[in-house]
Amino acid sequence: MNVKSTWLYRMVMMIVIVAVVIGPMNIAGAAGSRTDRVDRPWMNTSLSAEKRTALLLQEMTLEEKIDLVTGKVNNYYGFYNNPIERLGIPALTMADGPAGVRIANPDVQDKQSTALPAPIALAATWDTEAAKQYGDLLGDEAYNTTHNVVLGPGMDIARIPWGSRNFESMGEDPLLQSQMATAYVKGIQSHPVLATAKHYLMNNQETERFTTNVKVSDRALHEIYIRPFQEAIAKADLGGAMCSFNKVNGEPACENKTLLTDLLKKEMQFKGFVMSDYGANLSTAESANSGLDLETPGTPYGKWGDQLLAAVKNGKVSEKTIDDKARRILVQMFSKGLFDHPVQNNQIDVRDHGKKARQLAEESMVLLQNKNNALPLSKDKLKSIAVIGPDADNGTVAGGGSSLVNPTYTVSPLEAIRNRAGKGVTVQYAPGTDPISAGDIMPGPSAVPSSLLTTSDKKENISAGYATYGDVEQGLRGEYWSNNKMEGNPILVRNDGQVNMNLGFYNYQGLNAKSPKIPNTPTTLNGLISARWTGAIAAPKDGDYALSLTSLGSSKLYLDDKLFVDNQGAKLSTTKKNISLKAGEKHKIRIEYRADYQVNGRDSGGMVRLGWEPPADASDKLIDNAVKLAKKSDVAIIVTRTYDSEGYVERSDMELPNNQDRLIRAVAAANPKTIVVQMSGRAVQMDTWQDKVPAIVQAWFAGQEQGNAVARVLFGDVNPSGKLPVTFPVNEQSTPVSSPERFPGVNGIGDYSDGIFVGYRGYEKSGIQPAFAFGHGLSYTTFGYSDLKVKQHASGKKSTRTSTVEVSLKLKNTGKAAGAEVVQVYSGKLPTNVETPSRQLAGWSKIELKPGQEKKVRIELDPKALSYWDEKSKAWVMPSGEVPIYAGSSSQDIRLTGSVTIPAASKGKAAR
Template sequence: MKYKELIQQMTLEEKASFMSGKDFWQTMDLERLGIPSMFLSDGPHGIRKQAEAADHLGLNESIPATCFPTAATVANSWNQELGELIGDYLGKEAVAQKVNVLLGPGINMKRNPLCGRNFEYFSEDPYLAGKLAAAYIRGIQSHGISACVKHFAVNNQEARRMSIDTIVDERTLREIYLTAFEIAVKEGKTKTVMSSYNMLNGAYTNENQHLMRVILRDEWGYEGVVVTDWGGSNDRVAGLVAGNELEMPTTAGETNLEIVNAVSSGKIQEKVLDEAVDRLLDLVFTTEQVFNNPLRDKDFDVNKHHRVAQKVAEESIVLLKNEANILPLQKNNNLAVIGQFAKEARYQGAGSSIVNPTRLDNTLECLEESGLTCIGYEPGFERYGKKNNQKINDACTLAKQADVVLLYMGLDEATEAEGLDRASMHIPQNQIDLLNALSEVNDNIVVVLSCGAAVEMPWIDKVKGLVHGYLAGQAGSRAMLRVLSGDVNPSGKLAETYPLRYEDTPSSHNFPGKEVSVEYREGMYIGYRYFDTAAVNVLFPFGYGLSYTTFAYSNIQVDLDKVTFDVTNTGDVAGMEVAQLYVGSASSDIFRPKKELKGFAKVFIHPGETKTVTIAFDDKTFRYFNVNTNKWEVEAADYNILIGASSADIRLETTLAVEGTGAPAPYDQAKLPSYYTGKASNVSVEEFESLLGHKVPKSTWDRSKPLGYNDTIAQCAYAKGGFARFAFKLITFAHWFLRKIGKRETANLIMMSVYHMPFRGMARMTGGIINMPMLDGILMIVNGHFFKGLGHVLKERKKMLKQAKGLSKAEAKG
């Protein structure tokens, strides 16, 4: 151990106290031994350090920081260097604000387009997500602080995220849901990993020995710290044994005592605790060094960071439709700017990632400097979906006078938020009504889309141009105008597939898990892996994006280490092209997607210029996880080497014979027909169990049992206690009423922080206001013993206050 001598000076109680937070955002310090506390801050796309009362949900305003584009946006850049640049600037701001650990990036897979937190994640593809995450981490950690990759693992829905049990087969787990984390750990060398709230195959992730010990520590060689998501600890001792060092936020000493008792009773060896303390001390001291440097930057150049945010946004914008070359806009076009998002930009998500921007560009204010001619602006619709025919009429009156209509559409902040999933893939109907009306009076409509996830577009034939900015951060409005005007040639390409309709999504039959568990019956067939293999038509394929120029591919050459090819700019505008390497096995012995992304390169090419591109193969190019040998293997086969401008636009193709590792095929093909054909959108439970190798657990609540720690407040709907059922009705009424009067964000907060919260969350998230003995009393009330439970709560509350008072007196004397 690195800090053995220091640890020997610590008492058992001090070591245990070191395992949970001092408050909401800080770790424990130990002044007598010179151990400082660390500050952890939200920050996937900007620092969210709160100056006043701390909360995890984005309620209280944070210190101003640059709001960069979200991960879903940056993924469309397909540019690792850009990811490292963002990380670099995030790291500079973290150092300026004395943040030791920046809680990001988030790299969970986009299994389903309705996941409410998709705006915070990179992609449906683990290779792309992992490479970009590693770039972010390198940039952040170049400043001496720590990134914290999250949420480990298979956290792909927000509903019931603190208690849902994710049922997934081992091969899918390894190939789809863990590969991005593997890249982040091995290539990014992240110093911190955040465990997710959910269970994985029957065990909470931060207690899951297979995930935390076997894979993360033993196989990947991870030596850093694991921190819980806030309030995400279930059994503190089990988490510690699995290698989860830090529990956040504080539990006012309650779980520290659990650790002390476990060591004292011999339940766990003290060396397990010592190892955890050693890893946490290393994180504290290595990240604290930068703050002790007298030359440390205590401020940052706001304008320079804003310009970097703009550059990132410009390269991440995706041109999806350009009929009759309506874009770029001509300087002499008279433009009608319509849409409430033009005046008040939709530029980031909602929840714990909300950033208080240092500046915020406004489309209407930036129009003049763009050189475009605007004849007027109309909001056209109410932001949160309320119908308003007068606004539509006013917008149509303006549109009649314009050469081109710029229509700003998208999803509002209350629709995409942490803690809840979207109800559908639709754009709000009042916006569609506006588009329909505008199309009757003007044929030249360009839609500027702002949202953090895939949406359905049955209206697309009514527009000539479609530009998707995703959630482009504080400088996104100016960046968008530079693309529309032609000052910037768009080079973004989609990092996720856009289905024609939600029902085409392979996980739609099993999303979200509504009670006990969620079954990943589609296996590895998510995103383009499913659509390409099952030959299902899509609106926009993975990797798709247009440019103001054109590119030709030629001269492919391949050997065992790499593929090379030429890309020529055949248009008359300089631009960047994202060339994508896909690999598919010609063998049918082991089921696989038709093709999988295994490399990419973004190149800048002048008109008429040809550049030779080389994409090297790596350890992930040909591998698959064999569930019989329990390790990565290579199948001996001919492999199709495909170079494309998207997953559906393959420009070059060749084959390569690859020697295998000789492992026997792990599957009985007759028992897995859906997986061998790739048509895995509605797999039977029997076939899924054949893939799993065991029976699936019961997915519904047992309503005959009393409610316990890990049951949710939503389950009060069938509680034995009348008071609990009344409380449930009160909560659901409050949610309905707040939505009815337009307070959608507050209504969402009820769903996020109350409705889906497990009862243990009352103790884990209240900073010691409620402890576990008090929670026992609350559960008595819930389960029909009102007076007994109330008495127990009051007794335990009195006992807790007495203990706290005694501790304060002891500290004062000390």
Template sequence: MIDELLNTMTLEEQVSLLAGADFWTTVPVERLGVPKIKVSDGPNGARGAGSLVGGVKAACFPVAIALGASWNPALVERMGVALAGQAKSKGASVLLAPTVNIHRSGLNGRNFECYSEDPLLTAELAVAYIQGVQSQGVAATIKHFAGNESEIERQTMSSDIDERSLREIYLLPFEKAVKTARVMAVMSSYNRLNGTYTSEHPWLLTEVLRQDWGFDGIVMSDWFGSHSTAETVNAGLDLEMPGPTRDRGEKLVQAVKDGQVAPETVREAARRILTLLGRVGAFEQAPDLSEHALDLPEDRALIRRLGAEGAVLLKNDGILPLTKTSLEQIAVIGPNAAEARVMGGGSAQINAHYRVSPLEGIRAALSNANSIRHAAGCRNNRLTRVFAGELTVEYFAGTLCQGMPVATERSEKGEFFWFDLPHAALKLDDFSVRVTATFRAEESGEHVFGMTNAGLARLYLDGELVVNGDDGWTRGENYFGTANTELRTPVMLEAGRTYRLTVDYLSPPPKEEGITITALRFGLEKPLGDQAIEDAVAEAAASDVAVLFVGRDGEWDTEGLDLPDMRLPGRQEELIERVTAANPNTVVVLQTGGPVEMPWLDKVRGVLQVWYPGQELGHAVADLLFGDAEPGGRLPQTFPKQLADNSAITGDPAIYPGQNGHVRYAEGVFVGYRHHDSRGVEPLFPFGFGLGYTRFAWSEARASAKDMGADGITVEVDVTNIGDRRGSDVVQLYVKPLSSAIERPEKELRAFAKLELGAGETGTARLTIKPRDLSYFDVEARAFRAEAGDYDVLIAASATDIRSRIAIRNPAVWLAAASDRSI
């Protein structure tokens, strides 16, 4: 069928398939019955074609680092199945997920969106996710291929990575996704790799991906991430996104006529697009692109369970779980207590069906609501609190907010991200908006108005200009680096008085290169001062236990910018110090997208890391605090004692954050625990670490053989739950070479198994390793090489907790060419 279509298509029709029609759909060929399909952002939900801050509601699942902390591929596969259903509810046939870039540093803004610092753990979870999604006839899109481990200058930065490190660390999740999960789509990254944009990198897209690994799906650009015509097509980039095309269309037709691109190259790219349409069933039944909300009880239950599975208990001196019946007063304190921080920021955002805050979850779990005392203590938001209230939004043709509005909408939130406009007469590069609202000040005193805008904007209060986001506009750090840094202005307000707020927004001119965004965000807040901390201290002092909800939110953990450091923002560390001084029975619940420094660790009795676990946040946290669920997580990323202990943070800007358009991965394969092990740097909490509410006894490990053969070696460990409640444990297998011709990490994770056991129950972890698990990548031989000699198999509960050691031997050198299709 596909050959018949290709034979019938004109060159122009084949070319039309190789770029999007708009932001989210492909181009149909109506003459031949070729339908269009829709793609949707993931990875912790399926947003559909809506704005990043609105649109049809969708189920909000835990972010990827929380899934990484679960160490539970089977459960992640179930999530993939559920996400496929969510994608279908948005009319989408392709889900733009999972994200599998490696946690190189603790500062990457998208650290939360990636699974782990370890390529094997990342790969196993990605494979499970993809298999779940694709089992339902929806294509998964693994991203970002490759070297996108930072958000700093990501659209132009060159990640300079040697081939050994690429093959062993950064490419392995993609390789497994292709060879094991048969992923249908790959998304190229924005950055350059060793000087060449990944979207036009023939070694990456053709030699490695297609020739070495046998990938037969499509490669698409990240949005606005292609930069050329002939170069991208010849390198192996099939689909330019979004549309309408900038570099294909007539330009590509002419490139074929001029001999810069062979007709066969276009035909094969078009073949791959048509093959994808066939794989998602688009030829059998043209997709219904309409969108609706799908809120299923089974999805709610799965999200709640995933939240517990990924929560990591970092410290517990016996205070947890809390006993409901013995608590007369519990203080629920912190900036994340009454706020439901359910996801990170950027393109992973969705309009969640609902959000349960920790305070709401605790209230629902306790029969006596009067036993709960609450205080925020301080704020941790990076941007001014977004305006909430009834807003009138008027759209005008042209950029002057003049004449009659073309369209009028209502909104309840002062944030707008326009992919589409509400009327055909409006164009994204030539429209304006007037947003108006009235509000009543609740308190007297100094308030702060803040605004950030991609485009030009001015905010007025009762007709007086308060924030000028027009004159002198310069690019800053918001909206993927397309908006200005937030401008803030203090204003004195009077309690009880009604004010009229107006914002005029003018769309930005189109850009020839890079991302063009039309977005606006404005907010209003009364700063919290010393009294807020005093109030929190008083509530803590009057309670039996204080639970402190601290961390960050999606304004910090977001696409488009990296973190400035690994400290808790705002006055949160001060808040912890003051609360623990008032009540030593303090538990800290952390919400971050990665590691944080903990100078306060010795002063608290418990620390629970819950990441951003989705819409059931509050219920999942209450389950964990009161023992209705087990914290089943283990760290997927090392928590260093201080930022300088990270392998990428050396003080040399060429290594991080980058210099002169290049960031050099000088640490090579020594990322995460590989660095801490091999360089003797003691972590705060090691990779793979996590406590639980029960205890386990492990038997000595036993191996099926002492010599490595083609079928590998299977290691078994019996694990017994010797506690009095159900729980889970993770058995980790690391391989340690006893000698090597090259420098290698002290040990590397090669297999793992998670066991869930009832009280008194015994289970057996079975872990298989094969010759490649002993290998490193030999660049000169262009092959994975396992040297002959002795190795130790280490059975561990974390990177620093070795429980058993088995000596094995590789009797002869083993080589597998880079083009070997097995893994």
């Protein structure tokens, strides 16, 4: 062998040895350099995530592990943990969700991202492919805006129809939410980004969410509340879960060993990590030993860090426990690609992502009512359209709180309707009511309209938040102090159109809904605050009125310098008093407010509203102007909205806020062709006006392309196919959770004695007729159902037990327009003495058909819809016998019925 060949042989052998011992070079970037292969063997991408984690843990000090599991607060990322540069561990850079990527860093794309339709709107599509696309877009934008963790999806069951955070949920049914959330998680994690399911567990209301103790049965947990988490773990390899503030069966969720360790990690075999909601961890050793893996604190809430290190050193927490936490985090970071694919700051595709947002919004819209085919509108038959609504000209109508996204652009309903109608149609706008704000999330009567209030007979040189009429400044003169005693000079003086204030959390970091009609309030007034409003009030007509104050903190209303209403405000509540007033007669008015009570140990931050309950036919200038416009228009389109947000409270009623229900009744009386487009994340009360309008469209919070989506549905460019993922009750008294014990709870205890009868299950059990049923949604075409068949598939050659049940039927488009129908299959009462629902969703399929087209639809039923959770055996049980099967267009619109007979199980067999 010559020298050259010997040299070549040695080089080949050296490469082989290196390849065997160290592994191939990681070509993903600097993390896979030759130095890393030797000095950082955990960067070897040919090894499993578990092996890489084991190698890394061997090199970590206890202090570094503690640092890894202790989150920080960062101005750019919010939730955050430090990178450990010595070991090449990247930071977890977290972005709020779940309706878009909430960018906090002003240096990243001007903090703008695509504002998607709210998750409740996504659920209304009943389309898992749409859910995957939604998650894919989120994952893409998160990664390309420097984030590797998305704090979403929300998997809280929408138990309360008017819940302030329902817009973040994917509905009231565990099967629907499970399948939609699983697809959403898969979409996010198709990128080097972790999804974080929230809130684990029982965070089903905002009222007293920090302190409420949820009493819930083991059966309800398994059949309703953990199902979405369980499915995402089993079918989408969920990376993270966020524990909630509330207590569950007496223990805080973030230190609840039964929930975190026994149920989540052992029974559900969750391999990811559990992080706390912001400030939700209340302890050190207790939470660490119960199964919390990552604390995301914030001053003054942090309980880990140095305190956790001390707990390990004094033996209260073992280092093995810390290792398990670090291992869980690192395995997910390795398996999801966070080490090998560092986050980027690449410009997102605004045009393409906006188009996808519009398509999702279009598919989500639910046609609730359409008498005499009032919709779609025909441009050829219209000469004039009145667009009415306080935010019809606003393209940023969205849920507040951590879900609020700074959109790349917006399109308002008014703008889109004008564009779609074209030059041949006159489109005019009237607001109809004062703008909707965070104040409207509070319960109690609507705020007194600004047009009935005046500061003086002459304009004053102060900042104006509302319009003026003639020479009179509308609204009241507001003075604000940053103490709760009105001491010293006020730090802010301005004109406020209404007294309808809700600051604190709702005024932090732009969380209040963006609107040029809402004046900005300095964040220095978010804690200790007192305020005084002065001016005059005049009734619009003779009659008996009730004037009220809704507040947390003391509030007083003086009328003609005499104390008229005194609200102590120890809890958020309303105090009102009746008075007879004459039209146009001015009365001097003064409101004094002090934030002298706290919420969860924190200053209440300013919550007060001057409300009214006028005679039924009373109106104000804003409504009168809208009526005048409606009378002279061919069609009136009223765009209503609610203000929904996480925070401290939700309304205790379902009424549209800020006099919008009065607006609808007045406009509908003036123009019989009145269309209502409802933008909300929750159910609203419609019984006072539903029969007065021919058509209602539930448009949800539809994202930045909301205007175009609304216009395309109204004009028939899109045939609506959305179905309600929640039941819409008639009013707040007609629900399965209407008792104070069930909502908001009594003496700090939330009684979940409704058990498994959540949503439509509860309406069926109680015999309560809803306004619109779960699964309801009309179309511009019609569908015929026929030929229902139920087929059983045996689980094995030696067993007669069924493992799957398949329902098939024929679906035909019997109308004149192409459209999509969601075929829903429900199982009936199970053949057992155990109480089970008379109807529960067992499967569905969304089918698009051209006019006259017919397709055979096959739907495999969820085995758990044929089973129940047995608390004694702690297992799913599928009882033998005949089970009714229902197929139709909603939970109440049943078109076909059949049955399936479940054979007796072999000994020890149960549904899984």
